[in-house]
Amino acid sequence: xxxxxxxxxxxxxxxxxxxxxxxxxxxxxxARAAGFPRYSRMVxxxxxxxxxxxxxxRVVKSDRTLAFEQGSESYREQAQLLKQEGVRFxxxxxxxxxxxxxxxxxxxxxxx
DNA sequence: CCCTTGACTATCT
DNA sequence: GAGATAGCCAAGG
Numbered sequence: 741x742x743x744x745x746x747x748x749x750x751x752x753x754x755x756x757x758x759x760x761x762x763x764x765x766x767x768x769x770x771a772r773a774a775g776f777p778r779y780s781r782m783v784x785x786x787x788x789x790x791x792x793x794x795x796x797x798r799v800v801k802s803d804r805t806l807a808f809e810q811g812s813e814s815y816r817e818q819a820q821l822l823k824q825e826g827v828r829f830x831x832x833x834x835x836x837x838x839x840x841x842x843x844x845x846x847x848x849x850x851x852x
Numbered sequence: 853c854c855c856t857t858g859a860c861t862a863t864c865t
Numbered sequence: 866g867a868g869a870t871a872g873c874c875a876a877g878g
Contacts, residue, residue: 767860778873784859785875799859807859814859 745789748776752786759798762825763837766802797821804834 751774759765765773767780776782784807787796797818801807808815810832819829828835 771860778861779875780860781858781874782860787859796859801859802861818859 745786748774748779748782749786749789751775752783753790753794756787756794756796756799759795761795761798762827764798764800764804764822764827764834766804767799767807768802770799800834804836805832 752770755765755770755773767783770783771777771779774783780802783799787794787799799807806815806818808818822834823829827837
């Protein structure tokens with residue numbers, strides 16, 4: 741196929757699958773980490789092309805909100821999967837990961 | 853080749 | 866904080 745994918749896709753998949761549960765990364769961050777700065781808009785398509793399931797829901801916009809339209813099916817799905825891992829929201833924005841206590845959140849749920 | 857479309861981002865008002 | 870604007874870049878019509 742020799743499209744621009746080959747390496748880009750591989751790197752993106754690698755980066756995304758390495759995001760720890762309970763944490764999120766921005767599209768731009770993923771692109772940079774993959775070695776392709778300014779390719780934020782390509783990240784989503786790369787994830788879609790992944791042959792195996794990826795923690796795609798751990799990738800969010802740079803302002804820490806979800807990329808899908810609020811109320812859409814995808815939006816709710818992503819939000820639910822994230823909350824399931826202990827990620828908390830402040831309205832539409834994701835609360836900055838306070839500590840590495842994600843595991844606790846998953847096992848015990850948000851206490852506060 | 854031109855135009856449009858995205859799971860985008862940074863900057864300005 | 867929300868909307869507008871301008872970059873960004875591959876894909877598909």
